[in-house]
Amino acid sequence: MSVTTGWGKTARAVAAAVMLVAVALTTSAWGADGVRVEGEDYNLYGSHNIGGYPISTEYCGSASQYFAADGIDLPGEWIMLEVMVEETGCYDVTVAYQSYFQNAVGLRLRVVDYPEPGQSVVSDFTLTEGYGFG
């Protein structure tokens, strides 16, 4: 027979909460040859909204882990994310996104403080053939 005290329940609840937080904070993970960073992780690092739609985390049924960063709609707006690189090399950076149907969106990837503090690497690209918001 097992007896669960109030403290035991509390400890289990705390442990479960800690595990949930740990899972929530480790949404990026290395696969065999790359890493995926969830857009909604901008909540941990920051964003810059100028106007239009507010930048926010939105539920999206077709999104990885069901959430995405929405409202990036005006030039100059950005979301900040973090990536841990384990191997020297050149990486293909892919952004999975939604936009208005057949609407092209120009984005820029800017790696901050690389190769030296105060410098950054920028790479512009265009998202095309948007399928519309789901």
Add this chain to the structure above:
Amino acid sequence: MSAGGAQVCLEPGVYMFLIEHLSGDRARVDYVEFVLMDTPVERSTWGSIKNMYR
């Protein structure tokens, strides 16, 4: 979901990066994926790549 992308060369480390809006209308970012390209980078070539960034 659809996808678009760029290339970037990096050394091991933890980096902050921005996804900046340049043109067009509203975008919703699901995820950003960094996949190591197949072509190995020689040490001498790596020096050239870093110099291009400066």
